[in-house]
Amino acid sequence: NLVLCSKGVPQTLETFGLEAFLDEAGCKLVFYLHRVARGVSLSTTCLLSGFQAIKLCPRISRWIDVQIKSPKCIILSCFLCWVLHFMVSIPIAIYVAGPTNSKNISMVFVYRYCSSHLSGILFSVTAVIYTFTDGLCLALMLCTSISMVLILHRHKQRVQHIRSSRLSPRTSHETRATHTILILVSMFVSFHALAAILSYLITQLPNPSQWLRSISVLVASGFPT
Numbered sequence: 001n002l003v004l005c006s007k008g009v010p011q012t013l014e015t016f017g018l019e020a021f022l023d024e025a026g027c028k029l030v031f032y033l034h035r036v037a038r039g040v041s042l043s044t045t046c047l048l049s050g051f052q053a054i055k056l057c058p059r060i061s062r063w064i065d066v067q068i069k070s071p072k073c074i075i076l077s078c079f080l081c082w083v084l085h086f087m088v089s090i091p092i093a094i095y096v097a098g099p100t101n102s103k104n105i106s107m108v109f110v111y112r113y114c115s116s117h118l119s120g121i122l123f124s125v126t127a128v129i130y131t132f133t134d135g136l137c138l139a140l141m142l143c144t145s146i147s148m149v150l151i152l153h154r155h156k157q158r159v160q161h162i163r164s165s166r167l168s169p170r171t172s173h174e175t176r177a178t179h180t181i182l183i184l185v186s187m188f189v190s191f192h193a194l195a196a197i198l199s200y201l202i203t204q205l206p207n208p209s210q211w212l213r214s215i216s217v218l219v220a221s222g223f224p225t
Helices: 002-017 022-055 058-067 070-087 090-095 120-158 160-166 173-204 210-220
Strands: 116-117
Touching: 002 022, 022 070, 022 090, 022 120, 022 173, 058 160, 070 090, 070 120, 090 120, 116 160, 120 173, 173 210
Parallel strands: none
Antiparallel strands: none
């Protein structure tokens, strides 16, 4: 909800022609909250997938089952995600500025309602940090999802002879769970990878079109929606 509100509402107002509806403090807050919420959304989704994979894997769950079942473990993990992204997103609040009509080429990422001034070094460092954190989340999501699919597939093979004797035409629980996992991870990786590519194109093009910006926002809002 925070991802959708912090990015969708300003973009919708911009689409309807409103330009200077946010001051500098509002721009900093909106962009900062969006980056934090997006990062937490990525991290907590990966945490959920990781906890599920651990609970499904008998070798790991035997000695870590008590810790994973504890609500304190999950609460602490989510809290650390928020703290991490609050700290990592600080550069957003520094370089985002209010709306401007300046034609200065040093002003980059110019929106109708906000702008920013970012040096090459700071941009490179920020891009590396965000790329690393997002890439790590996508990689973990892929690994945990693949491991769950393999575990479910092996379990289905073990109990196949039991179900075949029942002659039940219904789809097995393992198959339904596998389909759900594959749909989730496909949407997760596809939306975020495409959003990252579009964001990169916007930062590299000298004058990106409004159409490209709108498509980028729409894709970035796909998975939270």
